[in-house]
Amino acid sequence: MIDTAASGKVSLAPLAETEEMNPRSQRARAERMSVTPLGGGLYEVESQSDNTYFVDLLGGRCTCPDHMMRGVRCKHLRRVAIEINEGRAPPPGKEAVECARCQSVIFVDEKTAAAGPHYCDHCELQPGEPVVDRATGDLLVVVGMTDHRADQVEVPGRDCTVATYPANEGYPADDPVVEVLYPIPSGLRPEQVEARHVRRYSFPRSRLQRPERPGDQSELTDFREAE
Ligand SMILES: [Zn+2]
Ligand SMILES: [Zn+2]
Incomplete structure (x- = not known):
């Protein structure tokens, strides 16, 4: 599990609108707190006053006095909800x-x-997705992403791995390996079918890119694929 609160306690930027007028919501946002997900919908909240409380989000409960004594929706409950809504903490x-x-x-x-x-x-390629081989410009079809890294997969008939295969030098050795097919050209007669039309090939992920659509700059801003 990654501690998404690893950077310590922070306050969140206030909302521009006067959307949340409840004082507890304002404190939930303004006070310095850290939220650590514990799994099962439980969150540990370290408050600005260095107290640690546990929030059960689905049950709407918190271990702080404000909730325990007054039964209100306290600032810790609100803070957990805010962090989930803003993508800072995982939902239950x-x-x-x-x-x-x-x-x-x-x-x-x-x-x-x-x-x-x-x-x-961005990194995951889906089965059936068309991709372009950056080295040759060939159009390929994704069979699936494997759970293996390029330096763990042997190239059949060659004394090397996907990572050390000559055409793959320059791509990260720990790249995930993607299995692809060359699409069979339509109208191909049986005697024209070559091995490359029926074999699966293993490529390092970084050698493959999604075909560029007009106006789509996403591949250019990929720090690992930018040239
Ligand atoms: Zn609370
Ligand atoms: Zn990624």
């Missing part, structure tokens, strides 16, 4: 993990969080 049932490729923090189902690797939407 989710856990924060790092994308295995770019290390950005993503939220995954807490039941499968330990069974990585996990990838963010």
Whole structure:
């Protein structure tokens, strides 16, 4: 589990609108607190006054006196809800993990969080998705992302791995391996089918990019794929 509160206690930027006029909501936002997800919808909140409280978000409960004595929706409950709404903390049932490729923090189902690797939407390629081989410009179709790194996968018939395969030098050795197919050209007669039309090939993720759409600059801002 990644502690999304690793940077310590912070206050959140105030809302521009006078949307939250409740004083507890204002304190929930302005006071310096840290929120640490514990799993199962439980969150540990370290308050500005250095007290530690436990928030059960789904049950709407907090261990602080304000909630215990007065039964109100305290600033800790509100703070946890705010951090979830703003993507700073995982919602109940989710856990924060790092994308295995770019290390950005993503939220995954807490039941499968330990069974990585996990990838963010940008890094993960979906089965059936068209991709372009950056080295040749060939159009390929994704079969699936594997759980293996380029330096763990042998290239059949060659004394090397996907990472040390000559055409793959320059891509990260710990890149996830993606299985792809060359699309079979339409109208191909049986005698024209070559091995490359039926074989799966293993590529390092960084050698593949999504086809550029007009006006789509997303690949240019990818720090690992930018040239
Ligand atoms: Zn509380
Ligand atoms: Zn990523």
